[in-house]
Amino acid sequence: MKFLEKYDFTKEDIAYFLNNSPKKLIDGVKEHKKLVGENIKYLKDLGVTNYQKIFLEYYDMFLMDHSNFVQIFDKYEPEDLIEKLNKNFKIVEFL
Amino acid sequence: MIDIEKNMEATFDKSLKEKAELFNLDEKENKLLIERYSYTLATTPYAELKDSKEYLETQGITITKAREVKVLAHSIQILKNKCSLMGEAHEMELYRLDPVKLNLNAMDLWKKIKYCNQINVPYKNEDGTYKDFLFDEKEFQEKTGKPVDTTVIDPTPIVEEAEVKEEAPVINESTVPDITMTINADLTKALEDIEPRDYIETPPHIEMSDYSSNNMINDFQKIENNATSFSTLQENVKRQMDALNNEDVVNPMDMVGFNDIEPETFNAGFSRIRGYNDKGETRRDDAA
Numbered sequence: 430m431k432f433l434e435k436y437d438f439t440k441e442d443i444a445y446f447l448n449n450s451p452k453k454l455i456d457g458v459k460e461h462k463k464l465v466g467e468n469i470k471y472l473k474d475l476g477v478t479n480y481q482k483i484f485l486e487y488y489d490m491f492l493m494d495h496s497n498f499v500q501i502f503d504k505y506e507p508e509d510l511i512e513k514l515n516k517n518f519k520i521v522e523f524l
Numbered sequence: 525m526i527d528i529e530k531n532m533e534a535t536f537d538k539s540l541k542e543k544a545e546l547f548n549l550d551e552k553e554n555k556l557l558i559e560r561y562s563y564t565l566a567t568t569p570y571a572e573l574k575d576s577k578e579y580l581e582t583q584g585i586t587i588t589k590a591r592e593v594k595v596l597a598h599s600i601q602i603l604k605n606k607c608s609l610m611g612e613a614h615e616m617e618l619y620r621l622d623p624v625k626l627n628l629n630a631m632d633l634w635k636k637i638k639y640c641n642q643i644n645v646p647y648k649n650e651d652g653t654y655k656d657f658l659f660d661e662k663e664f665q666e667k668t669g670k671p672v673d674t675t676v677i678d679p680t681p682i683v684e685e686a687e688v689k690e691e692a693p694v695i696n697e698s699t700v701p702d703i704t705m706t707i708n709a710d711l712t713k714a715l716e717d718i719e720p721r722d723y724i725e726t727p728p729h730i731e732m733s734d735y736s737s738n739n740m741i742n743d744f745q746k747i748e749n750n751a752t753s754f755s756t757l758q759e760n761v762k763r764q765m766d767a768l769n770n771e772d773v774v775n776p777m778d779m780v781g782f783n784d785i786e787p788e789t790f791n792a793g794f795s796r797i798r799g800y801n802d803k804g805e806t807r808r809d810d811a812a
Contacts, residue, residue, distance in 0.1 A: 445661065449628045451597035457563055489594045492563040501560070522591065 430455075432462045436469045438481055446485055457492055465491045468498045475502065476511045482518045490521075538570040546573055547587055557590035564597045576600045583607050585619050585626070595626040606630040613637060618654055628659065636664060643668060 430443050447455060458465050468491045472480035484491055491498070501524050502510060513520055543565045544557050557565070565573070576596045577587065580603065587593060595603070609630045610616050615637060618625055625633075636658055640647040645668055647658050657663035664670075 441661065448632070451564075451594065451602075451627060453567055453597040454563065454594060457567065487591065489563050489591075490560050493560055497559065 430459065432466060433469075433484075436466065436473060436481075438484075442481055442485060446488065450488060454489055454492075458488060461492055464495060467495050468493065471495070471499055472502070475507065477514050478511075479515055479518045483514070483521055486518065487521055540565050543568075543570050543573055546570070546577060547593065549588065549590060553588070553590045557593055561590045561593055564594045568596060572596075572600070576603055579603060580607075580623070580626075583611075583616065583619070585616075585623050587623055592623040595623055598626065609634055617652065621653060625659070633658070639668060639670065 430447060433443050433446075434440075465488075469480060469484060472483065477483070490501075501521075505524070540558055540562055544554055544562075547554075547557070549557060573596050576598070579600055580587070580595075585607075587595075598606075603626065606626055607616065607619065610618060610633070613634055615634075618633070637647060640658075647655050649655060657667045
C-alpha cells in the first residue's frame with residue numbers, strides 16, 4: 430500500500446485504511462493501484478484538499494473506471510465543488 | 525442428494541443487476557450501487573451476499589444505502605465476530621444506525637468505548653447516536669488525551685517492485701495473527717478479523733534406513749520400466765517397505781516378477797501402499 434504515500438497519504442492514514450477495511454477491498458485497491466492512483470490524482474489535481482479523507486471513507490468508489498469517476502465531479506463548477514468538498518467531504522455521497 | 529438449484533447457484537453466479545436487487549434499494553441508490561460501489565457485488569458470489577445480508581438482518585442491521593453494501597465484502601464469519609463483540613458490549617445500535625461502521629476494527633471501537641466509560645467521557649449524543657470523535661483517531665486522542673493502541677495487520681503481503689517494505693507487521697497465510705486480548709473473559713471468544721483455517725493433515729512419513737534415497741529412486745525407476753502383475757507388485761513393494769522400516773534392507777531389484785505393468789498402475793499402486801487413495805488423499809483409516 431506504499432503507493433498511497435506518493436499521493437501524500439501518511440503512514441497513519443495507510444494504517445487506518447488497512448485496519449478498518451474488508452480484506453477483499455484492500456486486495457482490490459492493491460491489485461488496481463494504477464487505477465486507484467489515477468482517480469486519487471484527479472481529485473488532488475482538481476484542488477480538493479481533503480482527498481485523503483474522501484479515499485479513506487469511499488475507497489470502493491476509487492475502483493471505478495477513471496472516465497466514469499471523473500464524470501461524477503466534472504459536471505459541477507470546479508470552484509464551487511472544491512469549496513463544498515473541502516468544507517464537508519461527505520457531500521460526495523450526494524454528487 | 526445434490527440440491528440442483530443450490531449447485532447451479534454456486535456454479536453460475538448472478539449478474540450485477542440481480543445481485544443489486546437483493547437489497548431493494550430505491551432507484552437512486554440502486555443506480556449508485558451499480559455505477560459507483562459495484563466492486564463488492566462483482567467480487568462476491570450471490571449466495572454469500574445473500575447469507576451475509578440475511579445474517580445482518582437477524583441482528584437488526586439493514587442495508588439501505590449503496591455505500592453500505594461494501595460491508596458484505598467481509599466474510600460472514602467476520603461479520604459474526606464483530607456483531608458478537610459489539611453485542612456483548614451492548615453497543616449493537618452502533619451498527620444498526622450506520623452499517624458502514626461494520627468496516628471499522630471492532631476491537632478498537634470496543635476499547636475506545638470502554639475507555640470513555642472509564643474516564644467518564646460521553647460517547648453518545650442525547651438522541652442515542654454515537655459522537656464523531658469515536659471514529660477518528662486524532663479527534664479521539666484530543667477528546668480523551670489517549671491514543672488507541674491499534675495493531676495493524678496487512679492480510680495480503682504483496683512485495684511491491686523496487687520498494688522497501690516498511691509497513692506494519694505482515695501476516696503470512698500460513699500463520700495465525702497474534703492479537704493481544706485485553707478484554708475480560710466474557711469477550712475472549714470474539715476473534716477479530718480471523719477467518720477459519722482448515723487443518724491440513726500431513727502425509728504419512730516412512731522412516732528410511734541406510735538404503736540411500738537415490739538408490740531407491742533409481743531402482744524403482746527400473747521397476748517402473750519393467751513391471752509385472754499388479755497384485756504381485758503390490759505384495760513385493762509392501763514387503764520392501766516393511767523391510768526398510770525394519771532396517772532390513774532389500775534391494776528391490778532382487779524382487780521377482782516386475783514385468784508388463786503400466787507405470788500409471790504402478791504409481792497408483794505404490795501410492796495406495798504408502799497410504800494415499802487414488803485422489804491423493806491420505807487413507808490412514810483404510811490402512812488401519
